[in-house]
Amino acid sequence: MSGSLFLQLLVNGLIVGMLYGVVAMCFVLIYKSTQVVNFAQGEFLLIGAWTCWWLVVDAGLPFWFGFPLTFLFMLAFGVALQMVVLRPLIGEPIISVIMVTIGLSIFFQAITKWIFGADVEPFPEIFPVKSVDIFGLQVQPAYLMSLVVSIAIMIGFAWFFKYSRMGLAMRATAFNQQVAQSLGISVKAVFATAWAISAMVSALAGVVVGMVNGVSGALSFFGIKVFPAVIVGGLDSIVGAIVGGLIIGVLENMAEYVDGQWLQIGNLYTVAPFYVLIVILMVKPYGLFGTKKIERV
Amino acid sequence: MGEAALKLAAADEPILSVNNIEVVYNDVILVLRGVSLDVPQGKVVTLLGPNGAGKSTTLKAISGLLGTEDGEVTRGSITFMGEEIANRSPEEIVRRGIFQVMEGRRIVEDMTCLENLRLGAFTRRDGAAAIRRDIDMVYNYFPRLKERTGLAGYLSGGEQQMLAIGRALMARPKLILLDEPSMGLSPLLVKEVFGIIEQVCRDLGVTILLVEQNARMALKVADFGYIMESGKIVLDGAKDDLVNNEDVKEFYLGGDKERKSFKNLKSYKRRKRWL
Numbered sequence: 087m088s089g090s091l092f093l094q095l096l097v098n099g100l101i102v103g104m105l106y107g108v109v110a111m112c113f114v115l116i117y118k119s120t121q122v123v124n125f126a127q128g129e130f131l132l133i134g135a136w137t138c139w140w141l142v143v144d145a146g147l148p149f150w151f152g153f154p155l156t157f158l159f160m161l162a163f164g165v166a167l168q169m170v171v172l173r174p175l176i177g178e179p180i181i182s183v184i185m186v187t188i189g190l191s192i193f194f195q196a197i198t199k200w201i202f203g204a205d206v207e208p209f210p211e212i213f214p215v216k217s218v219d220i221f222g223l224q225v226q227p228a229y230l231m232s233l234v235v236s237i238a239i240m241i242g243f244a245w246f247f248k249y250s251r252m253g254l255a256m257r258a259t260a261f262n263q264q265v266a267q268s269l270g271i272s273v274k275a276v277f278a279t280a281w282a283i284s285a286m287v288s289a290l291a292g293v294v295v296g297m298v299n300g301v302s303g304a305l306s307f308f309g310i311k312v313f314p315a316v317i318v319g320g321l322d323s324i325v326g327a328i329v330g331g332l333i334i335g336v337l338e339n340m341a342e343y344v345d346g347q348w349l350q351i352g353n354l355y356t357v358a359p360f361y362v363l364i365v366i367l368m369v370k371p372y373g374l375f376g377t378k379k380i381e382r383v
Numbered sequence: 384m385g386e387a388a389l390k391l392a393a394a395d396e397p398i399l400s401v402n403n404i405e406v407v408y409n410d411v412i413l414v415l416r417g418v419s420l421d422v423p424q425g426k427v428v429t430l431l432g433p434n435g436a437g438k439s440t441t442l443k444a445i446s447g448l449l450g451t452e453d454g455e456v457t458r459g460s461i462t463f464m465g466e467e468i469a470n471r472s473p474e475e476i477v478r479r480g481i482f483q484v485m486e487g488r489r490i491v492e493d494m495t496c497l498e499n500l501r502l503g504a505f506t507r508r509d510g511a512a513a514i515r516r517d518i519d520m521v522y523n524y525f526p527r528l529k530e531r532t533g534l535a536g537y538l539s540g541g542e543q544q545m546l547a548i549g550r551a552l553m554a555r556p557k558l559i560l561l562d563e564p565s566m567g568l569s570p571l572l573v574k575e576v577f578g579i580i581e582q583v584c585r586d587l588g589v590t591i592l593l594v595e596q597n598a599r600m601a602l603k604v605a606d607f608g609y610i611m612e613s614g615k616i617v618l619d620g621a622k623d624d625l626v627n628n629e630d631v632k633e634f635y636l637g638g639d640k641e642r643k644s645f646k647n648l649k650s651y652k653r654r655k656r657w658l
Contacts, residue, residue: 254494254502261491264451268485270477270506270554 094223095339101229102245103335104236104319108291109308110315110327112284118260118322119280122172123180125187127288128309129194134160134289135296135305136202142210149212156293157286164285165278173274195306206302207361209293232294239287240328247324252279260322311338312365319375334359396465397421398590399445399558400479404459404469406437406444408452414440416614417459422558423590427584429593429601431635432611438594439486441611442560445592446483447473463558486594487566488547492536496528499535499546503553513551514553519584524579536557541572545579550584558590565597573597577604600633602626610635 113127137159141152169191175183217224246253259266259276267273292305299305315334319326341358345351366374399422406415407489415437422428430438443449444456445463450472461469468476482503490499500521504514522529525545531538534547544564551559564580565573570584584591595601608625610618618631625631 091626148593251501251505254498255505257498258491258502261493262489264448265485265489266482267451267473268446268448268477268489269502269550270474270482271475272472 090222090343092343096336097223097225097342098229099336099339101225101233101335102338103329103332105112105291105295105331106308106315106335107328107331108236108239109288109312110289110319110331111240111324112288113312113316114319114322114324114327115243115256116280116284117316118324119256120168120172120277121180122183122187124280124284125184126191126194126309127284127312128306129191129198130160130164130285130288131295131308132198132303132305133163133194133292134285135292135301136198137289138293139207139209139296139301140202143207149210151179153293156289160285160289161282164282165286168278168281173277191309195303199303202301204303206304208300209297212239212297224339227265228294228297232298234295235290235322239290243324252276256280261347311359314359317363318366320373323375325374326373329374333362337362396424398424398464399592400462401441401445402460402462404441404444404461405457406440406449406454407457408454410455414454414614415444418614418616419459419610419617420609420616422590423607425588425590427581427591427593427604429595429605429608430611431595431598431601431608433546434596435613436611437614439562442483442562442594444469445476446481446560447471447476448483448485458461466536474506477554477556480555481560482551482556482558483555483560484547484551484562484564486562488540488543490535490538490543490546490550492534494535494545495533496531496535496538499550500553503550504555506554517553517555521552524552524583525549540567541569541576544568544572544576548576548580548583552587552589556589558592561591563594563596565595565600566571573600580604598631601637640649 109127109131113124116122116124116127134156138152138156141147141155142149145152147155167190171186172183175186176255199200212228217226218230219225220230247257255266255271256276256279258269258271259273263273266276291308295305295308311334312331315330316327317330318333319328319330337359338355342355345354386437395419401418401420403417403419404415405413405417406569407413407441416460418437418441420428420430420441430441432438440449440454443452445461445468447468447470449455450470456469459469463476463481466479468481488549491502494502499519500518501514504517507514523541525548527542528546528549532541535543546559548559548564561580564576568576577600580591580593583589593601593605602622602625605622607621608619609616611633618625618628620628626636
């Protein structure tokens with residue numbers, strides 16, 4: 087029994103970890119291309135999930151219509167946020183920018199509570215709740231979908247950065263803004279695109295998590311969980327973000343297993359990632375995949 | 384205007400014309416004090432001068448990159464193909480056909496050669512097929528870039544310079560601003576790079592404004608030259624006029640057989656009346 091529980095938790099960990107990875111990627115995207123540490127990343131999930139929930143439940147739109155609409159909204163939201171709030175801060179000290187994103191995070195949490203209330207609201211049933219049996223493991227269809235979505239997003243990101251014109255422009259901007267400008271790249275457009283993509287993809291993750299756990303302010307905790315993932319992976323590595331996400335996801339579930347089986351401390355899983363974060367940073371201060379600067383000697 | 388510049392103006396309308404510009408950094412530091420120069424279509428023009436004379440600043444004023452360093456053209460005008468471009472954004476200026484290859488090459492180190500070349504074509508809208516053709520063209524000029532599949536940061540200095548020039552060609556510019564292509568290269572490589580610059584200029588009809596410390600090399604490939612000191616143009620002329628000018632020989636080309644005594648340094652001060 088405990089063996090299969092272990093396996094079940096491992097699979098859960100990987101699935102949740104993939105989602106962490108996706109959100110971590112969004113965080114890294116903003117950090118890499120605009121040098122902003124976005125403490126409001128979790129609130130993107132929150133806003134995305136509430137928007138979708140409102141469109142589907144209150145406005146009564148069918149899910150397959152409300153969902154793309156959520157995307158459009160988040161696109162506009164990301165661009166507007168960058169243009170109105172972050173653009174005037176370009177060139178300001180990093181600490182000011184961090185304070186602003188922390189402020190945004192509190193602001194968005196409060197305003198969603200004000201509009202939608204503090205209770206957990208379930209999503210209407212879009213996928214059957216009944217778990218399906220895969221190789222003897224019970225997996226919820228929504229989780230399965232989230233796995234598919236996560237992998238699709240990751241492949242999408244890989245393609246985007248390797249082959250698309252805008253993706254290359256973003257990498258050039260991340261490397262050096264002056265160089266990017268000398269190539270005719272509009273840094274403003276790159277910044278706005280980075281925030282828009284980050285907001286959209288985070289919202290997608292928010293909707294997926296909302297479908298499983300219901301929509302509530304707790305969604306923004308996802309943003310906090312993403313920090314250990316991102317830092318473990320190295321702040322500026324997309325691959326690192328995915329691996330970091332998986333590590334944190336699995337770790338959480340392993341901590342819960344160990345806790346449940348032997349320690350009985352309770353809630354160990356919420357703190358375990360942070361302990362590991364400290365240990366990893368002591369050994370590898372730039373994270374597992376942090377950029378090594380190329381130096382020719 | 385010098386005699387040569389007058390001759391130029393008579394020949395045909397210059398593609399780029401900088402008129403008496405003044406550049407100020409951070410609202411207070413005056414760097415260029417009335418610089419004027421003309422670049423005729425399809426020619427190589429070189430801008431020579433000692434460190435800190437304002438050569439790179441002149442290029443950045445043209446390419447618009449000045450804005451990224453808190454600089455501004457406060458007086459005068461820069462016209463490119465008849466239109467005013469002073470203080471425009473760098474992306475607009477690239478779209479208009481001016482591409483600056485910055486000092487120190489500045490390739491994107493964590494990308495491959497191919498990705499760097501594709502980046503050069505960022506502003507182009509004429510389709511993937513045309514871009515692929517131009518990548519082949521660049522590989523034709525620089526065959527050794529084709530063999531390098533790793534990250535551009537691991538290329539040798541010469542290869543990086545070739546990549547930087549190739550990347551500029553990918554934008555299909557009308558005017559390339561080259562800032563010290565010889566920096567950090569061995570004499571042999573300098574020769575090779577300059578040979579290719581000459582060839583490119585001839586083959587593609589690209590106009591080049593070249594900033595150099597290596598005056599000898601620059602005057603070899605250039606049609607016209609300007610000499611800059613302390614934020615001003617102090618001398619200009621056609622290649623041959625400059626090469627045969629006594630002052631240029633003494634201060635920029637060197638190579639006199641006999642050693643100069645310190646007494647003769649006075650002559651340098653005298654020549655400073657240029658300013």
